[in-house]
Amino acid sequence: MVFHGQQENYLAARVAELVEHRVSVVLHEIRQPLSVVFVLAEMARSSPGVPADVRARLDELIEQAQEVAWAACSVLDAAAEGAEDGGPVDLDEVLGSVLHGFRLTWSGTLRRGGVSAPLFLAAPRATLRRCLVNIVENAVRAAGPTGSVTVTLLREGDTVRVVVDDDGPGFGRVPSGTGLGIKVVREALRPLEGVLTIGSAPSTRGTRVELTLPVGSAGNRRDPLRVPAA
Helix, strand or coil: CHHHHHHHHHHHHHHHHHHHHHHHHHHHHHHHHHHHHHHHHHHHHHCCCCCHHHHHHHHHHHHHHHHHHHHHHHHHHHHHHCCCCCCCEEHHHHHHHHHHHHHHHCCCEEEEEECCCCCEECCCHHHHHHHHHHHHHHHHHHHCCCCEEEEEEEEECCEEEEEEEECCCCCCCCCECECHHHHHHHHHHHHHCCEEEEEECCCCCCEEEEEEEECCCCCCCCCCEECCCC
16 A cells, blocks of 8 residues: 555656646747747837837737746746745736736726735746736636626735635636636745635625735745835
8 A cells, every 4th residue: 555655656746747847848949939029029010100009019919928938937947946036026017917918808897906006025926927817817707708807906014915806606606617727826825925815705796806915024034025115
């Protein structure tokens, strides 16, 4: 029985190792095509006579491609060095980038509330973005193409909170395909000592998901939130 358990652990470790290797290869391979995308988009943007609206769309294309590049680099750098960079990262900027991307691809109503000012966290940008993308993605999928989602950023004492409310059918009754994002977020938050809570939205029939990160230090952990002086 002991041998059987050890064999299962070995096989699981080997599968994880192979998957990690293949992911690293794929991420490494997309770097070069992404570089080409940047060059072509910038060439098109800089061409004479380009209409202002086309130039604006090209700027958005470059911005979203940059997000992909940052995500790929963060995984590759973490694999090479054993840890992701810890910031500082402006949570307000990352949230704005995430919401802008969803506004381009989702037909529902996406609102932003709460703090709208730099909030610097000592946390990996890619990790924060991964958490925000998964939370908002679950919300817009639950709300449906004509629903609404409200994202509120709050600073409260020793914590910073991202609150996402949707007007969908409620947790547990959302369309199939949701749920994986929540697992990803919980795993990503663990090293940041963050907390994810799920409940009913207070003013709608939908769901409220809250991402909470600590401000104060605990033990030897660095203060993850620094607001620069004016």
